[in-house]
Amino acid sequence: MLLLPSPPALAIVTRTLGEYVSAFRHILCRSGPAPKRRADAVLLAANARPNAGGKLAGLTLWGEAAFFPPPRRAYVSLAPPLQRKERQLLFRLKRSGTELFGGPLPNKTTVHELLVRTGEADDLLPYRRPLTSLRDLEEWPFPAAVVKPRAGSRGRGVRLATLSPPYLLWGQDAHGLSFRTAYQRREDLFAALVPDLGGTFLEEPLPLLTPDGRPYDVRVFLLREAACADRPYLLAVVVRLGLRGRFTANLHTGGTPLSFREFARRYPDLGTAERKERLRKAAVRVGALVFRLFPRAWEVGLDFGFRATGEPVLLEVNGTPGRTSLRALGADLPARRLTRLLRLGLSPCAAERYPGSVVGKARARAGRGCPLLRGLSARTKDPYPRETGTIAQTAAGGRERASKGREEGAVVGPWSYREPLAEVGFLGAGRIAEALIAGLVASGTDGGSILVANRTRAERLDELAGRYGVRPVRNVSDLARAPLIVLAVKPKDVPEALSPLRDLLGPEHVLVSLAAGVPLAALTRLVPKAAVARAMPNTAAQVRASATGIAFPAETPSAVRGRVLDLFSRVGSAVEVEERAMDAVTALAGSGPAFLYAALEAMVQGTEGALAPEVALRLARQMFAGAARLWEVDPAPLAEHIRRIASPGGTTERGLAVLRETGALSAFSRAVAAAAERAAEISADVVRFLEGKDGPAP
Ligand SMILES: NC(=O)C1=CN([C@@H]2O[C@H](COP(=O)(O)OP(=O)(O)OC[C@H]3O[C@@H](n4cnc5c(N)ncnc54)[C@H](O)[C@@H]3O)[C@@H](O)[C@H]2O)C=CC1
Numbered sequence: 001m002l003l004l005p006s007p008p009a010l011a012i013v014t015r016t017l018g019e020y021v022s023a024f025r026h027i028l029c030r031s032g033p034a035p036k037r038r039a040d041a042v043l044l045a046a047n048a049r050p051n052a053g054g055k056l057a058g059l060t061l062w063g064e065a066a067f068f069p070p071p072r073r074a075y076v077s078l079a080p081p082l083q084r085k086e087r088q089l090l091f092r093l094k095r096s097g098t099e100l101f102g103g104p105l106p107n108k109t110t111v112h113e114l115l116v117r118t119g120e121a122d123d124l125l126p127y128r129r130p131l132t133s134l135r136d137l138e139e140w141p142f143p144a145a146v147v148k149p150r151a152g153s154r155g156r157g158v159r160l161a162t163l164s165p166p167y168l169l170w171g172q173d174a175h176g177l178s179f180r181t182a183y184q185r186r187e188d189l190f191a192a193l194v195p196d197l198g199g200t201f202l203e204e205p206l207p208l209l210t211p212d213g214r215p216y217d218v219r220v221f222l223l224r225e226a227a228c229a230d231r232p233y234l235l236a237v238v239v240r241l242g243l244r245g246r247f248t249a250n251l252h253t254g255g256t257p258l259s260f261r262e263f264a265r266r267y268p269d270l271g272t273a274e275r276k277e278r279l280r281k282a283a284v285r286v287g288a289l290v291f292r293l294f295p296r297a298w299e300v301g302l303d304f305g306f307r308a309t310g311e312p313v314l315l316e317v318n319g320t321p322g323r324t325s326l327r328a329l330g331a332d333l334p335a336r337r338l339t340r341l342l343r344l345g346l347s348p349c350a351a352e353r354y355p356g357s358v359v360g361k362a363r364a365r366a367g368r369g370c371p372l373l374r375g376l377s378a379r380t381k382d383p384y385p386r387e388t389g390t391i392a393q394t395a396a397g398g399r400e401r402a403s404k405g406r407e408e409g410a411v412v413g414p415w416s417y418r419e420p421l422a423e424v425g426f427l428g429a430g431r432i433a434e435a436l437i438a439g440l441v442a443s444g445t446d447g448g449s450i451l452v453a454n455r456t457r458a459e460r461l462d463e464l465a466g467r468y469g470v471r472p473v474r475n476v477s478d479l480a481r482a483p484l485i486v487l488a489v490k491p492k493d494v495p496e497a498l499s500p501l502r503d504l505l506g507p508e509h510v511l512v513s514l515a516a517g518v519p520l521a522a523l524t525r526l527v528p529k530a531a532v533a534r535a536m537p538n539t540a541a542q543v544r545a546s547a548t549g550i551a552f553p554a555e556t557p558s559a560v561r562g563r564v565l566d567l568f569s570r571v572g573s574a575v576e577v578e579e580r581a582m583d584a585v586t587a588l589a590g591s592g593p594a595f596l597y598a599a600l601e602a603m604v605q606g607t608e609g610a611l612a613p614e615v616a617l618r619l620a621r622q623m624f625a626g627a628a629r630l631w632e633v634d635p636a637p638l639a640e641h642i643r644r645i646a647s648p649g650g651t652t653e654r655g656l657a658v659l660r661e662t663g664a665l666s667a668f669s670r671a672v673a674a675a676a677e678r679a680a681e682i683s684a685d686v687v688r689f690l691e692g693k694d695g696p697a698p
Pocket residue numbers: 427428429430431432433453454455456487488489490491493496497498514515516536537538539590
């Protein structure tokens with residue numbers, strides 16, 4: 001049963017009328033004892049902010065009812081940044097075992113990349129390329145490019161660059177100020193884009209201007225239809241019309257939201273029924289994908305544009321869509337949203353509807369003698385449609401289906417408040433485990449959602465708990481609570497380390513092994529029911545700069561791939577490779593940093609006597625970091641970078657000659673090959689060991 005105060009700041013969902021009445025009276029009327037049983041769900045909405053609803057501020061009310069049993073689930077609809085009170089409340093709920101839904105998605109580039117990886121929305125995604133060198137602009141296949149920052153909001157830094165005369169750069173700068181500059185020459189335009197190299201991407205330009213010169217795009221609001229399904233419910237379509245002379249249809253800079261009908265009335269050629277239908281289908285398809293990838297998302301705003309042919313193109317996915325535009329469409333939208341929440345919170349798969357009168361009576365009964373509610377009804381119109389009201393199915397069926405939903409695997413985003421559930425478990429608490437944990441925590445992952453187990457040395461776990469807030473797990477089998485488990489033990493220890501988990505890991509688990517050389521087939525043999533993957537990160541994960549190669553068995557579903565790739569993208573950049581390439585990845589990306597450090601150490605030794613060691617080390621460190629950054633931003637061939645440094649007849653040339661003559665350069669190639677060979681030997685050893693134990697693999 002659900003009833004709510006108005007404006008819809010706080011919704012309380014319980015399973016019986018009696019429970020509802022007591023929750024309602026306790027929280028809203030400040031009378032009666034606290035209910036004994038947890039509510040099934042609450043909704044904490046944006047207008048629950050203390051300053052927005054005065055006495056009716058949902059969060060304040062909820063926060064004050066401190067001894068009220070925490071609900072099973074909370075649907076959070078708060079735009080970041082969260083206020084301190086809001087964060088505290090969410091932490092409290094999380095600590096009490098409430099499952100939190102909502103929160104921002106990872107940055108929009110990551111979301112886009114994850115969608116690309118699914119391969120299921122290729123026709124709806126715009127053509128995009130990272131802008132890493134000026135060559136990307138030279139080779140760009142369109143007459144113009146939209147230049148967009150990898151992260152950011154409200155259209156900041158989004159510009160249109162026209163690559164033929166007049167060479168225009170038009171849009172918003174990084175501070176949100178609009179500008180339009182015409183350059184005489186192409187080179188000047190390119191020069192203006194140099195600071196963007198590395199941090200932005202280029203996107204195909206879409207003709208999103210109305211005949212009277214106003215920019216527009218379309219935002220589609222979707223809700224997850226049910227907690228156990230990915231089906232989206234289309235809540236509203238809003239066209240956002242920007243100001244004439246601007247390049248983006250941004251409401252924050254003075255644009256106007258319109259219903260699609262009104263847009264069609266004003267611009268019949270743009271708002272055709274065919275376009276609307278294509279948009280609806282596209283939105284539902286992308287929505288299903290987003291809800292599958294992000295199991296904690298429950299409301300999203302999808303921004304679309306159109307190609308000249310009328311095909312919709314997805315521009316952006318927002319996990320905390322602003323509601324300014326929704327409000328402009330009419331007062332009944334929040335109510336529609338909450339009606340859907342009923343189905344979401346109470347009846348995961350099949351909502352059973354009850355007539356509005358039941359709800360009306362319940363509300364009347366709960367509100368009897370409630371001064372707060374009387375004041376309220378006198379002031380505001382009841383925004384809820386008559387059919388509002390759904391009765392719960394038993395939670396058991398829902399839970400069963402919900403866990404089935406999780407089996408398919410999905411990405412959990414780095415929410416701005418912390419994840420309530422164990423998200424990732426580490427088996428092995430050595431050096432690489434610590435580097436990854438440090439990087440994850442630095443990326444915003446809650447240490448409390450990381451479980452760590454080790455073979456011996458309980459004090460090591462305490463050390464990690466003290467440093468990162470991770471949760472030590474004394475009994476390895478408890479790691480099975482985490483849906484994603486990272487195996488970070490030495491290759492020789494892999495069989496023994498996995499044996500306690502063999503029967504505990506099922507299809508809902510993904511085991512990601514970091515062990516050099518241990519094949520996927522061996523992992524599948526050791527944990528036959530779980531999904532498996534191999535990842536080879538490096539210690540730079542600690543500073544979120546790992547280069548990680550990941551391999552999956554061929555049949556791995558895209559959602560599982562997405563989940564693992566997301567984990568490693570939080571600590572650097574991750575790339576999917578074939579398993580047969582893993583030995584080379586291990587040698588280059590995993591061991592590679594050690595080879596470079598060794599080279600630097602040798603170079604520093606070359607200055608002995610001439611430079612104080614601390615000065616030499618300081619210079620070497622900055623030289624190394626600078627060289628890496630330059631190559632990252634300007635990925636010209638390494639030979640070209642070398643050419644730019646080595647003046648003919650100069651110092652560099654002389655040094656390079658020694659590297660060549662002494663075979664030092666080829667020694668690096670041999671070192672990488674030797675490391676890869678060692679990985680192959682380890683594979684053979686592991687296979688032999690397993691065959692010796694259980695006979696050859698089937
Ligand atoms: N160190 C590095 O840069 C990288 C290492 N790796 C791989 O990661 C794995 C771990 O490497 P490191 O962290 O360097 O080693 P490490 O020796 O520092 O850590 C291994 C940890 O595993 C624990 N352990 C051993 N047997 C266990 C068992 N049966 N149950 C639970 N815990 C057990 C040990 O107590 C230790 O804490 C290796 O397989 C390596 O190939 C992968 C990429 C980079």
